[in-house]
Structures are given as C-alpha cells and as structure tokens.
Amino acid sequence: MWLTLLALRNRIGILMLSLAFVVLGITSLQRLPVDLFPQIQVPVAFVGVIYKGAPPLDIEQSVVYPIEKAVSSASNVEHVESFSKQGLGAVQIWFNWGANLDVGQMEVMQRITQILNSLPP
Structure with missing residues (x-):
C-alpha cells in the first residue's frame, strides 16, 4: 500500500x-554481441571403412566392433556410434565438450593403428 x-x-x-x-x-x-552463425568446433571424429562386397553383418562383426572397442576407451570419449551397410562401415566418436579434439583424434588414430593387423585385408 x-x-x-x-x-x-x-x-x-x-x-x-x-x-x-x-x-x-x-x-x-x-x-550485446550476437552472431547468426557462431564458429564452433563440434567434438566428433569419423572413421570410415570400405570393405567391397562384404555384407553389413560381416563388416559390423569383423571391422566395426573391433574399432568401436579400441576407440571407446580413449580419453575424453563421451560415446561411440556406428553403422554398417553393404561394403561400408562407419564409426562416429563423440568427445566431451571442451576436450582438445586434435589430441583426441591422434589417440583414435593410434588405437586404430594398434588393431590394424587384426582387421580383415
């Protein structure tokens, strides 16, 4: 009142x-600074595999699963997604926000190099 x-x-x-x-x-x-398309770096890395003539199940079991297993224990990896189709497999590695993507990609490459001999030719 x-x-x-x-x-x-x-x-x-x-x-x-x-x-x-x-x-x-x-x-x-x-x-107030506003940017319509701000520059961001999405923390994700891709690994693509070509295995001509192989069915999706073979690619998944012999190529994609070993790669997933190797890279999932890398530092700052949030989660790993993958898909397989006729003659092609892909693994998507998501890192934590704020993680150094260059270091993460180098670690992923090292882990894939370590299992390269166990993958089919």
Whole structure:
C-alpha cells in the first residue's frame, strides 16, 4: 500500500526511472554481441571403412566392433556410434565438450593403428 502511495505522489520520478530502464535496456541490447552463425568446433571424429562386397553383418562383426572397442576407451570419449551397410562401415566418436579434439583424434588414430593387423585385408 505504501509503495503505491509513494508512486502516486512521485509520478515524475517514477516516469523518469521507467524511462531510464528503457534507455539502458535498449543500449544494452544494441551492445550485446550476437552472431547468426557462431564458429564452433563440434567434438566428433569419423572413421570410415570400405570393405567391397562384404555384407553389413560381416563388416559390423569383423571391422566395426573391433574399432568401436579400441576407440571407446580413449580419453575424453563421451560415446561411440556406428553403422554398417553393404561394403561400408562407419564409426562416429563423440568427445566431451571442451576436450582438445586434435589430441583426441591422434589417440583414435593410434588405437586404430594398434588393431590394424587384426582387421580383415
């Protein structure tokens, strides 16, 4: 009740305060940096495998699963996804946000190199 009476007695002061808030809000909004397409680096790496003529089940069991197993224990790996189809397999490695992607990719390459001899020719 006392706040309402204070506002009614000081109409000009309340009007000036309201205008100050509007002006400060507009000024802040104009200075706010907004980018329509910000530059971000999505922490993901892809491994593609071509195995001509092989059915999806063979690619999945003999190529994709060993790669998944090798790279899933790399540091900063959040999760691993994969798919297989006729003559082609792919593994998608998602890293934690904020992780160094260059280091993660190097570690993935090292782990794949270690199991390369166990993969089919």
